[in-house]
Amino acid sequence: MSRTDRDGDSGETPGSEADFEAVGDALGTPEQFTDEGRDPGPAPISGHARNGRVAADGGSSSVSEFQQMADVSMTDAERRRQWIDEKLLAPARIVWSDWRARTGVLVVVSYVLMATVGLAIVTEPSPNQGGYLVGAFRTLEYPLGTTASGVSLLSQTVYATPSMLTMIASGAVFTVCLGTAFGTIAGYKGGTVDRVLMIVTDIMMTIPGLPLTIVLASALQIDGNPVIIGILITINAWAGLARAIRSQVLTLRDAEYVEASRIMGMETSTIISGDIIPNLMPYITMNFVQQARAVIFGSVGLYFLGVLPYTSVNWGVMMNAAVNRAGATSSPAAFHWLLVPMVTIIILALGLTLLAQGADRIFNPRVRARHAETVASDGDDDATTGEI
């Protein structure tokens, strides 16, 4: 994708207009230039953003873009569509092209569906819904079996999803925001600011997370609000992220473009948000997903131990009940009760891991271009993304 293509679509640069006409003259008439044998594709305006293909052959069928851009200004709707295509659809296509990211997205979406649509489909869990300790995959009515008090495990699992997802999201957002703020400011400012922030960070980092959560939950006597529990579980997880981001910022702060911004007199906050953070986005995204996984592991583990307050049954509470009420570890009859929430957690965690892996692969040009002979050229990108 070259600079001139972009100008060609927007038609805002008067200087380039003449250039294009000159090019057009040199190549012959615009009609000749349009490749007749090729299907121009259903979405003409997306020509420039799609797969990095040259705009000319994806252009509108009747008029060449070279003429079009001179007198046609884009309507708001077109602009909006173009924005959507550039900012949302293109990344979506990239995500879709990588099987890990695709699987990850599918898993996460299906859990979100479970938390929304699932509530409407599955009956609410209640005691004596079915027989006691019905095994998994025995009856169609209770596909995942029932508990010792006859509650359908499928219902319990599905109805636990909304609060779990809320908890996961709140914990991950909390960690990423705090970690990024501390890491970028400390790394970029250096000096005293860095020292003070890093002392705070190091103290937080050396406190063991789960025990701290347990102690705080016990001493503070909080209620089971999932948002608060999510933050409580990641109460010091941001510190590790801040450390890692800081060390990346240390290498970025001397980059030429950052120096240029500094010389131009830009404010520190502008440089951090405009020059530094975009570079860290892949890393931050990956960490968001990993933190989400950490929240699941931590919360379920602590609920399993029975040391966190809860307002409704969740996966960890299910495991706790399975072990403490039915002795699921030693009795095979109740083992499915333990297994269902465990598998639920593992699938979600696996989805998040794959998402993080895929994100890393897509964002990280170094991973793509790691060996000289397998460097993905523009043509290769077309081949991988074009097939969708």
Add this chain to the structure above:
Amino acid sequence: MSYVLKRIAQSVLTVYVVISASFGLVRLLPGGPLDYLRAQAVQQGGSDLSMSEINARIAAQTNIAVNEPIYVQYADYMAAMLQGDFGVSTRYGDPVMSIIGPAIPWTVFLTATALFLAFTVGVSLGAFMAYKEGSSFDVASTGVGLVLNSTPGYVLALLFISYLGYRMELFPTGGRYASELTVGFNASFLGSVLYHGALPIASMALVGFGGWALSMRGNSIRVLGEDYLRVARLRGLSTRRIAMRYVARNAILPMYTGLMIAIGTVFGGAVIIENIFAYPGVGFYLIQGINARDYPLMMGGFIIITIAMVVGITVADLTYGVLDPRAKGGGSRESY
């Protein structure tokens, strides 16, 4: 040298902050631990206990003399803590240190072994995977690594204890060593310790090594694509030297911060694992304390876990300074 001193000073500060925070939690929260302990004392002692007796009892349990001014309370509390006096457990009636102290080595044994196994196996496997990138071995290991990395340690522990522990009866389901053995440096005792520790260690190490292998693989692949590696190849350096000095070193360094975080994760995870295997380590007593609302035991357990972690992280950090010279001066200069 000043780096080492600074690092140690920071660790001391961390411990100080944590102990202060524990004082704050116990003392200052309304309706918190202190009120609970008072209610407990009244309940147990009946109405014939006078207020001063109750206060004396709380003072013995928590090192906080309620009738003194707050700064005296704080000073007394800190002084007692620094001498290793963590108060008296309300559940067991013994000094907290005499309960948790003997448990420390066991927790350290579990976590250190698990971390060491996970790291060494993971790093070697990851490096090997990077060299065999794209082969079926790489694909299979990546798959296994992904699944293990997405499994919490306690899930593995539950699977182990129910299959290997209860159903097949291959491994013990609780305790540190067979109770009939005498503690000592002999083969049967050490064997029993390993036998009892095997499942907890395995459940912590197995979920860890996948993550290490995957990040080592990623880092190695990244390093393998660097220009300096091409130069090293062109210089005709031996494969072994390239693998050890160029690839391994540069690939492991970024994982060091991760290692420090992992110390925390493993210690935290050990709390859950120890409870599943009824392994009397620090985490086991911490949860005992929580469930009985035994605040002295709980706070003592928490502080001791923190101190153990601070020591571990400090050691790791100091060795990082040796491995990566940049770490010593990195970013200290005031800039923008």
